[in-house]
Amino acid sequence: MSSPTATLSLKQRQADLSSSQQQQELLQAIELTHTSFNGDFDAALASCGWKTLTPAQLEIFQINVGKLCNMTCRHCHVDAGPDRKEIMSRETIEACLHALDQTEAHTVDLTGGAPELNPHFRYLVEQCVVRGKHVIDRCNLTVLLLPTMEDLPAWLAERGVEVVCSLPHYRQRNTDAQRGHGAFEQSITALKKLNAAGYGQADPNRQLTLVSNPVGAFLSAQQCQLEREWKTGLQKHHGITFDRLITINNMPISRYLEWLEQSGNLQTYMELLVNAFNPGTIPGLMCRNTLSISWDGHLFDCDFNQMLELELQQPGNPRPHIRDFDLDQLAKRHIVTGRHCFGCTAGSGSSCGGSITSCQ
Ligand code: SF4
Numbered sequence: 001m002s003s004p005t006a007t008l009s010l011k012q013r014q015a016d017l018s019s020s021q022q023q024q025e026l027l028q029a030i031e032l033t034h035t036s037f038n039g040d041f042d043a044a045l046a047s048c049g050w051k052t053l054t055p056a057q058l059e060i061f062q063i064n065v066g067k068l069c070n071m072t073c074r075h076c077h078v079d080a081g082p083d084r085k086e087i088m089s090r091e092t093i094e095a096c097l098h099a100l101d102q103t104e105a106h107t108v109d110l111t112g113g114a115p116e117l118n119p120h121f122r123y124l125v126e127q128c129v130v131r132g133k134h135v136i137d138r139c140n141l142t143v144l145l146l147p148t149m150e151d152l153p154a155w156l157a158e159r160g161v162e163v164v165c166s167l168p169h170y171r172q173r174n175t176d177a178q179r180g181h182g183a184f185e186q187s188i189t190a191l192k193k194l195n196a197a198g199y200g201q202a203d204p205n206r207q208l209t210l211v212s213n214p215v216g217a218f219l220s221a222q223q224c225q226l227e228r229e230w231k232t233g234l235q236k237h238h239g240i241t242f243d244r245l246i247t248i249n250n251m252p253i254s255r256y257l258e259w260l261e262q263s264g265n266l267q268t269y270m271e272l273l274v275n276a277f278n279p280g281t282i283p284g285l286m287c288r289n290t291l292s293i294s295w296d297g298h299l300f301d302c303d304f305n306q307m308l309e310l311e312l313q314q315p316g317n318p319r320p321h322i323r324d325f326d327l328d329q330l331a332k333r334h335i336v337t338g339r340h341c342f343g344c345t346a347g348s349g350s351s352c353g354g355s356i357t358s359c360q
């Protein structure tokens with residue numbers, strides 16, 4: 001199977017923006033003094049009574065098991081691709097499980113790259129299921145067509161794993177533009193395999209969630225309105241069913257940041273994000289109830305901070321690692337924020353769980 005290729009990774013091209021420092025500098029250099037809060041996220045927080053962003057109860061372990069991916073989507077915030085060799089080791093996975101056992105977190109959210117390509121993926125899933133956790137596999141769909149993944153839909157179904165699949169749009173043109181030529185057709189084939197394994201038919205143990213993100217420099221439309229449209233469209237044209245749709249804003253980091261800059265959309269997109277700041281999203285920000293763990297075991301407030309290499313600020317530990325997990329100290333931290341955070345607070349809000357506020 002040829003993998004869809006929308007671009008090469010920034011790292012492979014040795015692009016300036018492969019450096020997280022360069023990404024931060026580019027974001028910081030944008031002239032935003034004419035926008036709300038002068039483009040300052042801390043000022044936006046202060047305007048609604050938050051001196052700093054603080055964590056709530058830890059509910060979700062989001063484990064990024066590696067940057068290896070069979071795709072190279074244009075909007076990828078991980079800069080993942082077939083050339084990325086960073087993969088979580090079995091030793092780090094054991095440290096994650098040990099830490100998980102010290103918490104009451106109910107969900108383990110597995111992300112990447114393509115998490116299924118980590119050779120320890122099935123072991124990790126199995127161990128989390130044994131512990132009674134709700135497991136999420138963030139799946140790019142096309143990976144399910146690889147010969148080694150033939151049995152994976154049924155394997156995941158037997159274990160009650162929720163499959164959360166990226167599909168930018170239910171129309172071919174929009175999806176292929178972002179993910180690469182042929183991505184749509186392969187995604188449809190993979191969705192049919194998931195349906196055949198019992199996914200997407202209102203069975204709580206076989207939940208199929210689709211993720212849509214805008215194909216351009218604009219915010220997601222209302223999640224519930226899109227869900228209705230997609231359910232009708234996928235059923236009518238392809239006979240596919242799914243349980244729910246979540247919408248995620250594109251974050252101005254990594255390959256999407258590069259695209260914004262090269263297409264001349266960076267200034268207006270940042271203005272859009274800042275001016276659409278919604279105070280109602282703050283309590284539900286995912287950094288408040290989620291711990292993000294990188295492939296090499298370092299801890300971050302969220303997957304976006306992880307990609308910008310903004311390390312979590314745990315009191316007494318400047319570069320916390322999962323093997324030194326300390327729940328009490330983590331609860332005392334202040335979440336690290338920056339201009340990219342406006343991507344989470346714009347409009348209805350955006351997180352790995354979709355919109356933060358409900359549809360009006
Ligand atoms: S967006 Fe997802 S599927 Fe696409 S390259 Fe990044 S990790 Fe892979």
Ligand code: SF4
Pocket residue numbers: 285286287288301302303304305335336337338340341342344
């Ligand atoms: S990017 Fe979003 S989730 Fe991450 S720290 Fe900022 S507001 Fe929180």
